[in-house]
Amino acid sequence: MKMMAQRLYGPKDLRWMEIDVPQLMENDVLIKVKYCGVCGTDQSIYSGESSFWEDGLIHTPMTFGHEYSGIISKVGKNVSSFKIGDRVVSDTIVSCGVCEQCKQGNFFSCLNLKAVGTINAHDGGYAEYTIMPERHVFSLPDNITFEQGALVEPVATGLWAVKMGNIKIGDNVIIIGTGAIGLGAVPFAVLSGARKVIIVGRKDFKLEIGKKFGADDAINTTKEDLYERVMELTSGKGADVVIEASGSLDMLKEAIRISNNDARISCVAFYEKPVEKLNLDSMIIRNISLLPVAGCHKMMTVVIKMMESGKVDFTPMITKIVPLKDAEKALIDLKANSAERIKTLLKI
Helix, strand or coil, rough: EEEEEEEHHHHHHCEEEEEEECCCCCCEEEEEEEEEEECHHHHHHCEEEEEECCCCEEEEEEEECEEEEEEEEECCCCCCCCCCCCEEEEEEEEEECCHHHHHHHCCHHHCCCCCEECCCCCCCCCEHHHHHHHHHHEECCCCCHHHHCCCHHHHHHHHHHHHHHHHCCCCEEEEEEHCCCHHHHHHHHHHHHCCCEEEECHHHHHHHHHHHHCCCEEEECCCCCCHHHHHHCCCCCCEEEEEEEEHHHHHHHHHHHHHHEEEEEEEEECCCCCCCCCCCCHHHHHHCEEEECCCCCHHHHHHHHHHHHCCCCHHHHEEEEEHHHHHHHHHHCCCCCCCCCCCCEEEC
């Protein structure tokens, strides 16, 4: 079988081409991709700006796409949990399944880890088909659209940032960044018992969606001083938890400045270059914890249940849908400073 896919051969070298459908192994499922999100990590790798290139973690050719939904079109002989026709989403990683971490179910700590469509890549969803091991696949209920299904991964990453921040009842939580991860974190921060959840960004349109998702207040950093406004809204206390999802070095430094003693900064972004002049002394003297966050497979099922319940509709985060053949233009457009773009989906 043949399929069409977007294959990356190097920085700014994305090729729309026909390739073989990936070979199915006995524990795998073949997924016919329906929609796939375009992520900022995809863009930074495509542009060559990602530090992963310098670190030697990008191996080409490879296929982007770690935020996708689809239908199972074929199953390996050992697969027991899924059948042809099932609607699914998947993890963003592929574990080896045999190392000590995998045997304990800690798939994201696998010693032979591959990331879907990014570092040491397992080919992802910028294609008509992709394969995944059964252990990394999750059922998508019928009342969740395929478009919404493509949002499960970034929202799950936002949820993991909330969990890592260890929000306690009565905490002041500041969420910096109005992309899908930052906005996706908002309702979970609210449900964690925060006294106040404040969303921070640069575009009023996106901030309003954050408030729709449950944020108590919004701060537009192009119009207000972040430190002064946070102190005003928290009665001078500052943040107990900061979720930094913007990928801005300046905002990471601001996260430290607005933090209270004993605060936790949940850092769920890539910064594309080494962070310089970070005020570690201030963090040490005030006992502030900086917590790197990537993802966790255990969060996907929680997000799916939240979506299935209908209590939160994340659809407003989808601001554009384009065909797969236009993926390169979508990646280029992602760098543009758009007041109305949150998540672009590729329709396969």
